[in-house]
Structure formats: structure tokens, C-alpha cells
Amino acid sequence: MDYSFETGVYRPPSEGGSSSLLLRVTRNCPWNNCTFCGMYKGKRFSKRPPDEVKGDIDAIAGIARSLGAIPSDEPSIAPGKKTVESLLKEIPSLGSSIGLGMVLEWIHSGMKTAFLQDANSLIIETDELVEILLYLRKTFSSIERVTSYARARTLSKKSLEHLKAVKRAGLDRLHVGLETGDPELLKAVRKGVSHEDQVLAGTKAKEAGFQLSEYWMPGLGGKRFTKQHAENTAKALNIINPHYIRSRPFFPHPGTPLYLAVQKGEWPLLSPLEQLLELKEMIGHLQVTSKVCFDHAGNYWPGFKGRPVFKHSYEGYQFPEKKDHVLGLIEEGISVQKQIPSGPPPWLAR
Ligand code: SF4
Known part of the structure; x- marks a missing residue:
């Protein structure tokens, strides 16, 4: 054997x-x-x-x-x-x-x-x-x-009939890296997919019957893109309304082009406080019935008494019921950050 x-x-x-x-x-x-x-x-x-x-x-x-x-x-x-x-x-x-x-x-x-x-x-x-x-x-x-x-570009090109056949054969859930819904930022990070394709891919996957997890990347666009990143990501997710929205904060990985851009000062990163303000903006615009999850160690912002602001559960927070609760948690993180005038990003603070 x-x-x-x-x-x-x-x-x-x-x-x-x-x-x-x-x-x-x-x-x-x-x-x-x-x-x-x-x-x-x-x-x-x-x-x-x-x-x-x-x-x-x-x-x-x-x-x-x-x-x-x-x-x-x-x-x-x-x-x-x-x-x-x-x-x-x-x-x-x-x-x-x-x-x-x-x-x-x-x-x-x-x-x-x-x-x-x-x-x-x-x-x-x-x-x-x-x-x-x-x-x-x-x-x-x-x-x-x-x-x-699954890549959104591939999903957007597959016919609904083919997607349904794959679902029937036994594939239940798709994990898709949206990263951002902002057209300009998508191009800048060479994601190889447009805002429209992202939306089409997500809605098609849902229509085919898949359970859908969409991943977005807080802080990806740094200071330059933060507002449009937050707004357009929420815009895309509001149309897709996936079952899960999972947050994966941006971390510059050595050996990547974006890491080099950060090193050269060409891609100014958000401070922990600015990251939370971006989260507040994005979450504030969300109108979904998804579970919003912070199920990764990168989602570390300290709250009161040093405990993490978010739970790292795979099932996250059910929206819209828990939206105000999540916004309250972000406010908690913001008030803690305001007592620390400036500091390293959370992944360096650990
Ligand atoms: S390069 Fe990385 S993030 Fe981009 S599609 Fe491939 S695995 Fe996903």
C-alpha cells in the first residue's frame, strides 16, 4: 500500500x-x-x-x-x-x-x-x-x-451552472480574499481583479449555494487610501452580503514589493489609532446580515485593562444585531490608543 x-x-x-x-x-x-x-x-x-x-x-x-x-x-x-x-x-x-x-x-x-x-x-x-x-x-x-x-477573478468568470455543479458535488464553503473594495487600491496592490468582478464573484458564489467567507485587510492602503478603502470595502460587502466577513490586518511581509515600498517610505502605514479609525469607518458603513469576525492574531488592539478589544472567534459577531456592540468595542480601543500618543503598530507591540 x-x-x-x-x-x-x-x-x-x-x-x-x-x-x-x-x-x-x-x-x-x-x-x-x-x-x-x-x-x-x-x-x-x-x-x-x-x-x-x-x-x-x-x-x-x-x-x-x-x-x-x-x-x-x-x-x-x-x-x-x-x-x-x-x-x-x-x-x-x-x-x-x-x-x-x-x-x-x-x-x-x-x-x-x-x-x-x-x-x-x-x-x-x-x-x-x-x-x-x-x-x-x-x-x-x-x-x-x-x-x-477561490480567487474572485476565477469565480466571476465561471458560469453559474458550473459553480452549481461544483456545489452539488460537495464543495460547501469558499474563502475569498476581497482585501479591499476600492478600485484604485485594488490596482495599486495588483490584486488582478476589479471592484465589479469582486462583487460579481461574491454574488454568484452565493447564488450557486456556497457558504461564503470574504476576507478584508484593514490598513492595506496605509494613510493614502484609508478613507476610500473603508468606504468602498463596505460598499462591496454590502452588495455581496457574505455569510462571514473576516478581518486580516495588513502586515508588511519581508520579501514582498509592498514591504519594500514601506521600507522606502513610499507607503506610509497607519498607526494603531488610525487602524481603529479605519475599522470604525468601515464597520459604520456595513449594512449586512453577515458574521463579522476578527479571528486572527493580527486583530490585536488592547482594550480596557489590557484585554484584547475583539474576541478571536471563528463565528465572530452577528450583524446587524451586534453592530453597535462592535462599534462600542472599537471606541474602547480608540480611547485606549488616545492615552498612548504614538506607538508601533499592534504586530510590533506584541
Ligand atoms: S498572490 Fe496571494 S493574495 Fe494574491 S491571489 Fe495569490 S495567494 Fe491570493
Whole structure:
């Protein structure tokens, strides 16, 4: 039995929280041009043939069967016969596989969720994606939710009919990096997608029946774009009205073009106080029924008594019911920041 399979590095934090199986259907990012992003820099994009991905599913199923986590038809594999130790003794190379720990954690947590890697699984041909999804669902009947990253540009170009076919085959949730709804800032950071495409992608994904998480990046435009970033991001999100709005504050990553621009003083960053004022502006304009989440350590602003302003929950705050509450939390952060006249951004303060 071949137990080898491939795993990528990245997945949304919420998929880590639910111990998702990471199944790599493409490698890296087909766009790879956003000036703020260092995730796949220097790495070539490629699609994986469905048979190769199905081979990975078989390998993972083989591990699950050997450990008795799923039933086996093979008489040589009695359920629960092997332990992780005996499996490692049999195939020592498994021990050096970065994916083994992930698979063991997934099995331990009940094999309920899976995440398709890497940056844009929707780019593969619809019939191939459908084939992979059906095979995954058939192999692991315990799976309740399958999710993936998707580029808005790709989503906007896919037909509704194709998106519905992918949804029917078993992909439930899409994670889309909106970053900003501001047309000028989208161009400046080379996101490769227009405001209109972002909106079309989001509304189409919802119409196809996907649960939709949109990620935005407070502080991305620095001092120059802050007002239009806040206003136009809210404008786009108000039309899309995704199920989740997730905040990922901008952090200049070494090795990226935007990091260099910051270093050279060409991209003046917001102070923590200005970040909160931008948040206040964006949240103030939001008219959605989404869950607004600050589920990442980058959302750190101290409140009273030094406790974080926001909870880092994956389910966040239900809008519009909690909108005033969130605005109140932002005010708390603002009043704390006003007592600290100037300081480093939150990611340096920790
Ligand atoms: S599309 Fe996503 S993964 Fe690709 S470069 Fe842009 S932010 Fe990074």
C-alpha cells in the first residue's frame, strides 16, 4: 500500500480550528502578483491531475483503514489492528511526511471537514473538480463540510451552472480574499481583479449555494487610501452580503514589493489609532446580515485593562444585531490608543 500524499502549507485558521483534512488539488497560486502577499512567492503554479489527487485520497484512506478509523474490505487489515507506531515501523518514510500529523489529527477529530489547497482550487476544470469531490465524499462518508480558497477573478468568470455543479458535488464553503473594495487600491496592490468582478464573484458564489467567507485587510492602503478603502470595502460587502466577513490586518511581509515600498517610505502605514479609525469607518458603513469576525492574531488592539478589544472567534459577531456592540468595542480601543500618543503598530507591540 502506498501511503504517500502531498500537502500544501496554507489553509484558513478556521480550518485549523476544525482540524480539516488538507487535500492539495493545485500547487501554489496561479496569479501570484499581489504586492502584499508572500505566500507563494517564487513558487510555480500547477494543476494536479485528478488521478494524482485521487491517489492521495486512497493513501489517506489507507492510513485511516490501517488505524481502524474506517472499515476495511481487505482481510489483511483488521480494523484497529495497527497503531501509529506499527504503521511508522512498517513505512518509516511516513514519519518525515508533514502531512501525517495533519491526517492523524483529522482522524482523531472525527474526519468531519476537508480543505482543498492551494490558493485557487476553482481554477481547475469543472468536471475534474467534480470528479475529485465525488471521490472524496464517497471515500469518507464522515465528511460534513468541504471548503476551499477561490480567487474572485476565477469565480466571476465561471458560469453559474458550473459553480452549481461544483456545489452539488460537495464543495460547501469558499474563502475569498476581497482585501479591499476600492478600485484604485485594488490596482495599486495588483490584486488582478476589479471592484465589479469582486462583487460579481461574491454574488454568484452565493447564488450557486456556497457558504461564503470574504476576507478584508484593514490598513492595506496605509494613510493614502484609508478613507476610500473603508468606504468602498463596505460598499462591496454590502452588495455581496457574505455569510462571514473576516478581518486580516495588513502586515508588511519581508520579501514582498509592498514591504519594500514601506521600507522606502513610499507607503506610509497607519498607526494603531488610525487602524481603529479605519475599522470604525468601515464597520459604520456595513449594512449586512453577515458574521463579522476578527479571528486572527493580527486583530490585536488592547482594550480596557489590557484585554484584547475583539474576541478571536471563528463565528465572530452577528450583524446587524451586534453592530453597535462592535462599534462600542472599537471606541474602547480608540480611547485606549488616545492615552498612548504614538506607538508601533499592534504586530510590533506584541
Ligand atoms: S491571489 Fe491570493 S495567494 Fe495569490 S498572490 Fe494574491 S493574495 Fe496571494
